[in-house]
Amino acid sequence: MFVSLFCTLKRVSNDVKKWRPAGADRGFTFLHYNLTIAYHRTNLLARYGRWSANGNGGKLEALGYKEGYRVDVDVPESTWEKAPSFHDILIFNTGHWWWAPSKFDPVKSPMLFFEKGLPVIPPIPPDLGLDKVLNHMIWFVEKTMRPDAIKLFRTQSPRHFEGGDWDQGGSCKGLQPLLPEQVEDLFSLKNNGTNVETRLVNQHIYNALKGSNVHILDITRMSEFRADAHPSTAGGKKHDDCMHWCLPGVTDTWNDLFVTHLNSLKI
Known part of the structure; x- marks a missing residue:
């Protein structure tokens, strides 16, 4: 979405300064318009890192934990903690990494949640941690x-792996958008398939946003149909890339929705 937005804006003006505002992974200021956009990379939103058992023992050690990933649920990751005070408009999201056993093996390297500096006891599963x-x-x-700042939470970008996950030979070789019944086969919570985290995470997002002044930017439903819009075998990876999107493509439409949403807010 960020790359698409940058490419769109660059068609209007080439007078661009490249820098990293507020700890961003990348950022650009369009000098003629005094407009800055930035991308702050974060996997879980919260700060996390490797955790190993302390030789002196502790609550987690007493439960048999030897290693894992410490996730501080109340501490934002440093890559974006300064972003809210810098930007006038913020779009944030999280999701894929929360259902990623290749990243956080529930047995060998589980997520271990901490709050106010102390482990959450009893330990909770990733969905409650989310x-x-x-x-x-x-x-x-x-x-x-x-x-007066505008806050948006972008819903999940769906993956389209069929026949297994990315490391299990999954692929997305279709050349046409999916039919409604095919979408349900891939994403239905009842089927609990490879791509189920899309709708699972969205449920958590919608529940968390109730009563807040954060707007929802829903890009999920329209994107679920576009199994044909991923790099697939042309992604330059050893496996089919059925998660990222080709450009130009779907993410351009996300930005159309974003602009329409801004106009509806009458800023």
Whole structure:
């Protein structure tokens, strides 16, 4: 979405300064318009890192945990913690990494959640950890952004792996958008298939945003149909890329929705 937005804006003006505002992974200022856009990479929104058992013992050690990933549910990751106080408009999201056993093996390297510096006991599964992170991060954004700032949470970008996940030979070789019944086969919660995290995460997002002043930018439903819009075998990877999107393509339409949403807010 960020690359698409940059390419669109660059068609209007080439007078661009490249820099990294507020700790961003990348950023650009269009000098003629005094407009800055930036991309802040974050996997879980919350701060996380490797955790190993302490030789002196502790609550997690007493339960048999030897290693894993510590996730501080109430501490934003440093890559974006300054973004809310810098930007006038913030679009944030999270999702794929929360259902990624290749990243966080539930047995060998589980997510271990901490709150106020202490482990959450009894340990909770990733879905409940996600709820805690969303609640804390939404509170953080509302507290640190200016009152007139615009806050949006983008819903999940769907993956389209068929026949297995990315590391199990999954592919997306279709050349046409999916039919409604095919979409349900891939994403239905009842089927609990490879791509189920899309709608699962969205449920958590919608619940967490209730009562907040964060707007929802829903890009999921329209994108679920576009199994044909991924790089697939042309992605330059050892496996089919059925997660990222080709450009030009679907993410351009996400930005159309974004602009339409801004216009509806009458900023």
